[in-house]
Amino acid sequence: MKLIDKDALSMELMNEVLNAYAKADFRFAHALNVFQGLIDKAPTVEERKxxxxxxxxxxxxxxxxxxxxxxxxxxxxxxxxxxxxxxxxxxxxx
Structure with a gap:
């Protein structure tokens, strides 16, 4: 299992969504919003000692x-x- 920084990934996705809207690529922006929703719903996992x-x-x-x-x-x-x-x-x- 690989732990990720959920907040950092969300910020990167938000930047990509803004870029997609700027390019009028609404389908890509929608897909990125769907991914953002999946990330938001993902459970938090703690690294075990x-x-x-x-x-x-x-x-x-x-x-x-x-x-x-x-x-x-x-x-x-x-x-x-x-x-x-x-x-x-x-x-x-x-």
């Missing part, structure tokens, strides 16, 4: 937000941090 569990005695902590919990075997099977949502696919230190 990647981390790993760090173990110290009976505590494990997320390497990204330092949220910690008591170490239990089933806790190390979590593939994400319940606090910050980081994907736990980094170094295995548990």
């Amino acid at each position: 990647h981390g790993h569990w760090v173990r110290h005695n009976n505590i494990i902590a997320c390497s990204e937000c330092i949220w910690d919990m008591y170490w239990e075997e089933r806790n190390t099977e979590l593939n994400y941090c319940p606090n910050c949502g980081a994907i736990m696919d980094g170094d295995e230190n548990v």
Whole structure:
């Protein structure tokens, strides 16, 4: 997946719409407006952090937000941090 800057893309499209109207290319301008509507409706996606569990005695902590919990075997099977949502696919230190 490639994240884009939705606002920057919208500004570029708006410039192209204005250029199309200036050239009296109304069909192209309409098509660009349709694309703008699709962009406006697109969901916002957040980039996910990647981390790993760090173990110290009976505590494990997320390497990204330092949220910690008591170490239990089933806790190390979590593939994400319940606090910050980081994907736990980094170094295995548990």
